[in-house]
Amino acid sequence: MRHRSVTYSSEITFQALADPTRRAVLDLLRRGSQPAGAIAGSFPVSRPAISKHLRLLRRAHLVREHREGRHRVYQLNPQLNPEPLRAVDSWLDEYRNFWKMNLNNLKTFVEAEYAKETEISSQASRKKFKGDR
Numbered sequence: 001m002r003h004r005s006v007t008y009s010s011e012i013t014f015q016a017l018a019d020p021t022r023r024a025v026l027d028l029l030r031r032g033s034q035p036a037g038a039i040a041g042s043f044p045v046s047r048p049a050i051s052k053h054l055r056l057l058r059r060a061h062l063v064r065e066h067r068e069g070r071h072r073v074y075q076l077n078p079q080l081n082p083e084p085l086r087a088v089d090s091w092l093d094e095y096r097n098f099w100k101m102n103l104n105n106l107k108t109f110v111e112a113e114y115a116k117e118t119e120i121s122s123q124a125s126r127k128k129f130k131g132d133r
Contacts (some may be wrong), residue, residue: 013084014091017061022053026076029063033075046049060084 016022021043028034028042040050054074057063061084062075 010084010087012056012060013062013088014049016056016062016090019053019056021050022057025050025053025057025074029076033073035068035071035073037071039074042133 024030024043036049036051036054037047039054040047043050054063056064057074058065062081063074064079065072065074067073069094
């Protein structure tokens with residue numbers, strides 16, 4: 001079942017970003033345009049495997065390809081429609097909020113438990129001190 005707020009274009013973006021190799025290709029391309037061969041040489045997988053990753057990134061409109069002589073050169077898509085990435089960010093934001101709230105609750109609990117233990121320890125020390133007199 002599809003999440004109501006996720007459109008088809010977002011789904012292909014999620015699919016493209018789901019793979020760590022594709023995310024690494026995007027990180028590589030943030031530094032600038034790269035020929036397909038140089039991209040493939042940066043990874044311990046076959047060139048055909050990298051070609052499939054690049055094709056999926058192209059379909060998701062995250063990268064663009066152009067030819068320079070015999071080489072296919074890839075770059076991040078400067079005309080990227082931000083909507084699919086907004087959908088990813090929105091989805092992630094729900095988890096950010098979830099973890100922030102739960103970590104704040106954990107912090108409050110731990111601090112309360114620490115305060116109780118400190119108080120109990122302090123009371124025990126006072127009783128012992130009174131008893132030693």
